[in-house]
């Protein structure tokens with residue numbers, strides 16, 4: 001039973017651990033000097049993602065330095081639009097650009113390039129071969145809604161207005177986009193699992209921008225579909241859902257999607273979550289990334305409050321969102337000490 005020696009996997013499978021496992025969203029990235037060095041040497045972000053040796057090395061960097069309980073695959077949620085046939089570029093300081101944007105072009109204008117997913121599976125195999133036995137290997141993808149916001153606008157967008165507009169104005173067309181993303185996501189996550197990841201996370205970074213009925217339709221329904229199709233193929237692989245900003249809709253998300261564990265952002269009160277979410281449902285989160293930047297007593301008291309609220313429930317310690325590039329390494333070390341006593 002691998003779960004016995006892997007505290008993070010055991011937690012996701014519902015077994016509460018006395019010492020809570022910890023990993024940090026975006027733990028492979030710019031706050032690490034060794035990442036910045038490799039990125040400067042190898043060129044752009046996408047070059048790193050599509051080079052299995054570099055991507056495997058970056059996945060392992062935070063494990064070597066901190067010994068986190070989970071290693072998250074170094075890749076990006078926008079690899080799926082790339083495989084669906086959009087051009088993808090990351091301009092330094094400007095964020096991602098995807099073209100053509102689906103606000104102006106039909107999905108039928110794209111020619112899928114599924115081979116773009118293959119190097120990611122090679123990365124998974126390389127990491128798998130090098131990972132310590134107690135470390136759980138996490139794969140991931142974006143949720144259809146969050147990925148669609150980028151595909152429609154062609155870039156990051158304020159309040160995701162283009163995608164929300166399209167979803168109201170032409171739900172049939174928007175539904176085709178969501179369906180195409182969901183299909184590719186199921187294949188992509190299955191590919192990651194077959195190559196060696198042990199659990200997967202669905203990042204829904206923009207779940208918070210939808211009204212309740214749109215949330216049901218574009219977040220809950222496609223997530224439930226992905227979970228059920230993944231379970232058909234890989235019944236025992238935990239799926240962590242992270243609907244950032246969902247607030248009062250977290251309960252419905254937890255009950256209706258079938259996810260194995262739920263990620264909480266830093267705006268969720270852990271005492272509320274401990275009380276209101278389904279009994280025994282594993283939770284993940286939810287330290288404010290800015291408390292980690294602050295360090296000291298601000299960090300200690302914020303971390304303790306979360307640990308104490310989730311003492312009686314399977315809990316994976318994490319941030320409420322990705323670690324910020326200006327986070328001091330010493331504060332990550334302080335946090336690890338706090339969580340592991």
Ligand code: CP3
Pocket residue numbers: 024025026027028029030039045072073074075076077078090095096140156203205322
């Ligand atoms: O968590 C990890 O360490 C694994 C790798 C990972 C990255 N992106 C690497 C990355 C993961 C899980 C993601 C998820 C992701 N990507 C999300 C969902 C989570 C979130 O943060 O909301 C989103 C929305 C994206 C899309 C994306 N990727 C944007 C908007 C940007 C530009 C803004 C930014 O943060 O730089 C990226 C680039 C990106 N993805 C970087 C990294 C390490 C920075 C690349 C660099 O400049 O070196």
